[in-house]
Amino acid sequence: MKKILVFILIFSLVTSAVVIADHEEGDPEFWFFKWIHDYFIHENQKELSNQPMNPLYPSSPMIQNPPERKENTKQDSTRDQMGIHEANTTLTVKTANEMEELYLSTINKSASIMGYPIVDTNQNSFYDNYNEIKEPSETSAFYGQDATYKGFEFSYSDNLDGTVTDLTTGLMWQQDPGEKMTWQEAVERANDFSLAGYDDWRLPTIKELYSLIQFSGVTGQNAENSIPYIDTDYFVFYYGDKTGERFIDAQFASSTIYDSDTMNNNATVFGVNFADGRIKGYPVEKTFYVLYVRDNLNYGENLFVDNEDGTISDLATNLMWTKEDSGAYLDFGGMTWEKALAFAEGFEYAGYEDWRLPNAKELQSIVDYNYSPDTTNSAAIDPLFSATEVENLMGAVDYPYYWTSTTHLDGKVLGSSAVYISFGESLGVMKDTFMDVHGAGAQRSDPKTDDNNQYPSGGYGPQGDVRIVDNYVRLVRDIE
Numbered sequence: 001m002k003k004i005l006v007f008i009l010i011f012s013l014v015t016s017a018v019v020i021a022d023h024e025e026g027d028p029e030f031w032f033f034k035w036i037h038d039y040f041i042h043e044n045q046k047e048l049s050n051q052p053m054n055p056l057y058p059s060s061p062m063i064q065n066p067p068e069r070k071e072n073t074k075q076d077s078t079r080d081q082m083g084i085h086e087a088n089t090t091l092t093v094k095t096a097n098e099m100e101e102l103y104l105s106t107i108n109k110s111a112s113i114m115g116y117p118i119v120d121t122n123q124n125s126f127y128d129n130y131n132e133i134k135e136p137s138e139t140s141a142f143y144g145q146d147a148t149y150k151g152f153e154f155s156y157s158d159n160l161d162g163t164v165t166d167l168t169t170g171l172m173w174q175q176d177p178g179e180k181m182t183w184q185e186a187v188e189r190a191n192d193f194s195l196a197g198y199d200d201w202r203l204p205t206i207k208e209l210y211s212l213i214q215f216s217g218v219t220g221q222n223a224e225n226s227i228p229y230i231d232t233d234y235f236v237f238y239y240g241d242k243t244g245e246r247f248i249d250a251q252f253a254s255s256t257i258y259d260s261d262t263m264n265n266n267a268t269v270f271g272v273n274f275a276d277g278r279i280k281g282y283p284v285e286k287t288f289y290v291l292y293v294r295d296n297l298n299y300g301e302n303l304f305v306d307n308e309d310g311t312i313s314d315l316a317t318n319l320m321w322t323k324e325d326s327g328a329y330l331d332f333g334g335m336t337w338e339k340a341l342a343f344a345e346g347f348e349y350a351g352y353e354d355w356r357l358p359n360a361k362e363l364q365s366i367v368d369y370n371y372s373p374d375t376t377n378s379a380a381i382d383p384l385f386s387a388t389e390v391e392n393l394m395g396a397v398d399y400p401y402y403w404t405s406t407t408h409l410d411g412k413v414l415g416s417s418a419v420y421i422s423f424g425e426s427l428g429v430m431k432d433t434f435m436d437v438h439g440a441g442a443q444r445s446d447p448k449t450d451d452n453n454q455y456p457s458g459g460y461g462p463q464g465d466v467r468i469v470d471n472y473v474r475l476v477r478d479i480e
Contacts, residue, residue, distance in 0.1 A: 113316065146215070162175050170296035302317070319479065320476065340473045402422075
């Protein structure tokens with residue numbers, strides 16, 4: 001009987017292969033036999049096809065269609081210890097924060113001198129308010145933007161075992177995120193995750209995860225005319241899957257929970273979207289891609305020193321910051337992106353003349369996700385710093401959005417927006433109501449200029465982002 005079944009199987013496979021080769025996709029026979037072929041061949045090879053791809057082979061692209069979503073049946077022994085609820089159970093803000101605290105308490109991260117090197121954004125082109133331009137001279141408008149100043153270059157090593165080592169940060173990464181999962185599932189799986197002979201993997205913090213972002217990425221109108229914001233020569237990247245999501249639904253989860261809530265009282269986790277180049281807070285029940293990380297427990301941990309001259313040094317990143325923001329030096333601290341660049345380049349303070357507008361990754365490095373307007377009545381930054389209080393569009397006390405020097409190649413007019421970090425609530429308009437939609441510490445982008453006097457206003461994008469344009473500035477310089 002077994003021999004007969006084996007014969008039937010082999011005959012079916014051979015026949016299906018022949019029929020597929022001889023028929024067009026519009027023929028009924030094509031789809032019938034293709035189903036047979038896929039069932040016996042493709043499905044049984046799925047695990048092999050999901051293995052990390054070797055970037056040395058051009059026939060093995062790192063941008064792939066995502067694997068099918070599978071149900072997680074794993075029951076981790078740490079569920080009771082960490083207070084983890086059953087899968088698909090809605091987590092409260094309190095429970096999610098407690099889970100984060102317990103999880104991070106097992107990792108023992110700490111700060112060290114130069115333990116947090118900021119990798120460059122990989123933005124090498126120059127832009128005015130709308131278009132790419134040639135490199136500006138020191139006396140020209142738009143001098144001092146991201147590409148003017150170069151930081152630590154990206155330097156990866158493909159270990160050819162499903163892992164990638166970042167030679168700049170000292171972090172080792174899982175190469176292929178595989179299938180999507182909820183934040184709760186990602187925390188659970190981290191405890192028993194094993195890859196390439198290592199079992200000390202962890203879910204990255206938002207600062208560790210953001211180290212991978214590259215602003216050479218482009219968000220077009222579809223996947224075909226977009227470029228991911230992560231190096232696909234080394235990492236496998238999936239755009240949104242085939243279950244009705246948008247192509248930009250490629251959010252990656254971090255371990256960082258927002259201390260407050262967003263939208264409809266959602267417990268919220270911060271994630272990086274490598275399809276559209278943003279940090280946002282997302283409901284914890286959402287599914288995410290996950291890249292586990294190991295090594296360098298110092299990464300993402302600041303080591304601030306108050307120099308008592310109006311500046312603060314971060315010995316972990318080797319950057320010096322102004323203690324105050326532009327609101328302390330001007331009657332109104334908000335300004336357009338072009339004016340922000342000029343303000344920074346002309347700034348002399350505490351005996352230094354080499355201040356600049358920070359790039360996206362530099363500015364995000366000083367966000368402190370333990371603070372927020374709702375939970376600590378402060379900006380999302382260490383209390384050593386001062387932040388100007390502003391009145392937001394809800395009429396409440398809040399804290400500014402801050403410009404970076406980084407252009408965000410997103411939207412209909414590529415080059416017309418620049419990255420900002422929200423140290424106050426990341427507001428949006430949902431059902432005609434202003435609310436915090438993405439959390440203090442989010443990274444989004446605003447138009448560089450307001451030619452038609454239409455800002456501030458809400459309603460941009462699916463979460464109705466509030467766009468301001470006249471954002472604040474905090475300056476940075478390298479420690480010599």
